[in-house]
Amino acid sequence: MYATEQLRRLLTTALGELGLPWPEKTTIEPPRDKKFGDLATNVAMVAAKSAGTKPRDLAERLRTALLAADGSLSAVDVAGPGFLNVTFAPAFWQRTVLAVAEAGPAYGTGTSGAGTKIQVEFVSANPTGPLHIGHGRGAAVGDSLARVLRAAGFAVETEYYINDAGRQMRILGQSILYRCRELRGLPVDEPEDYYRGDYVKDLARELLEKEGPGLVNLPEDEAVTVCRLYGEQEILAGIKKDLEDFRVHHDVWFPESTLLAAGAVDKTFADLRAKNLAYDKDGAFWFATTTFGDDKDRVLVKSGGELTYFASDIAYHDDKFKRGFDVVVDIWGADHHGYVPRMKACVSALGREPETSLKVILVQLVNLLKGGEQIAMSTRAGKFETLADVVAEVGADAARFMFLSRKSDSHLDFDLDAVKEKSMDNPVYYVQYAHARVCSLWAKAAERGVVPAAATPELLARLDTDEDLELLKLLEQYPDTVATAARTFAPHLVSFYLRELAGRLHRYYTVNPVLGADDPAVTDARLHLLAAVATVVKNGLDLLGVAAPEKM
RNA sequence: GCGCCCGUAGCUCAGUUGGAUAGAGCAUCUGCCUUCUAAGCAGACGGCCGCAGGUUCGAAUCCUGCCGGGCGCACCA
Secondary structure, rough: HHHHHHHHHHEEEHHHHHHOOOOOOOEEEEOOHHHOOOOOEEEHHHHHHHHOOOOOHHHHHHHHHHHHHHOEEEEEEEEEEEEEEEEOOHHHHHHHHHHHHHHHHHHHOOOOOOOOOOEEOOOOOOOOOEHHOOOOOOOOHHHHHHHHHHHHHOOOEEEEEEOOOOOHHHHHHHHHHHHHHHHHHOOOOOOOOOOOHHHHHHHHHHHHHHHHHHHHHHHHHHHHHHHHHHHHHHHHHHHHHHHHOOOOOOEEEHHHHHHOOOOOOHHHHHHHHHOOEEEEEEEEEOOOHHHHHHOOOEEOOOOOOOHHHHHHHHHHHHHHHHOOOEEEEEEHHHHHHHHHHHHHHHHHHOOOOOOHEEEEEEEEOEEEEEEEOOOOOOOOOOOOOEHHHHHHHHOOEEEEHOOOOOOOOEEEEEEEEHHHOOOOOOHHHHHHHHHHHHHHHHHHHHHOOOOOOOHHHHHHHOOOOOOHHHHHHHHHHHHHHHHHHHHOOOHHHHHHHHHHHHHHHHHHHHHHHOOOOOHHHHHHHHHHHHHHHHHHHHHHHHHHHHOOOOOO
């Protein structure tokens, strides 16, 4: 039982004996200052009014009841305006070692999401070019969020939406064809709006080799189609490989074109029209998103007959809900934030409660720095602009940890030099080092023939120093951290937790000798404690998609 | 002009959704390797939480108005 739950249970009982209900606004949380005990609650202040007593008087009565309740509390104090400061007995914390050992990789998982089907859609970059570093951040956040939600008990499916229909793909085809003609020495004018990256030239060269030079003599439409299909296939394969190298997994790759082929878009249009939410005007087909609070109505079919991006997005989200997801998470670049209201409107029109069933996570742009200077992120930037280059340069672990070390909606400076450095500028090593240190300690113990006695409450009672208790309390807090990260869709909380846990471990390591302890029982108890730390570090790193090496 | 996000130590950022004397890391300075990995630890320095009001027992957190930064406001994606 977690400390907060334990205390909540004890308080509920105590309040009940006084004939009081559990007040809605009660908080139970660790106080800022450790001298106030393990947990503090404002329950007496919140309940005082309805009880008709002064907060401090009520607090005193609760204090007496709590101390009488059971042996898990060693101290209860009334402080300030009526806070109850509670200290748990060491034995309560020591049990955490057993809980971690018993659960192993499952320690930290919970059931708060049980029974809820949730989809996380992320990256979903158009297959018109390689992923860049901004996509990398979205990839890390989405993948890690999926892991966190899974740990919280949600049934999670991850998905990549492939925008393989529409204008951008045609432009890709035209861009490749343009390069093909150029390579064949044909006189061509540079198109206005086309993809200029070197990868387009590479694709053109490969395609010419594969198809033969006759390609450039095909009728325009036919040639563009050949180029488009080839480009899409190759680029998508590259994207998949880049994500794989980044340890990012999508369960489903969902092509936009299948929606069109299945008539889903037409069906959605008909539904909207039937509900009086769509209309014709100025030769275009409009969706009345203002009905749901959007600034203006949005076009679904342009007067030229072409679909807007938004049109298939509605059909796509309709499809998501029809697949049975209770909650749909979209991870977007923050520059798309203006899109949120119309997407919420779209969800309303589909008959869903937008606040609960659509969660949009905005991921801020990444500033790529080298030697303290910003590297431009546009088309013709330096060689580090692609995700693949960055991962090759600094490694997937360091890159992922960096991406997950900030709230997703705050700007992130990604300093290539700092991320490569094996120092505190680069917290990933700090955390991994904690894991490696423990592993190496156990290896050293085995080398010396130390076989720790089984972890029993009696043995673990030897964990009684300040550092022991601090570490134990932090371990106990881990499941709560995971649950909060899931509830608030904030995987970065895990990385902050890990930094703190690693810090405690390093301090512990410096202050408390393990193999060198005077008493073999203390050595054994400490080995068990540190094994628990290693398990939690590893579990946490798993949620971030970062490796936990045994040696460094 | 309208909308969204942000403003916390010199720098980069946390702050558990309203709690007690506001926290980390980096940088700077001072210590700690004959002993389990110094990729480490301890200590010092550093703050009008953008500004001004309001809400209440209590505000970095909530509401309003300014100031400053970013991003959006297409029959683009």
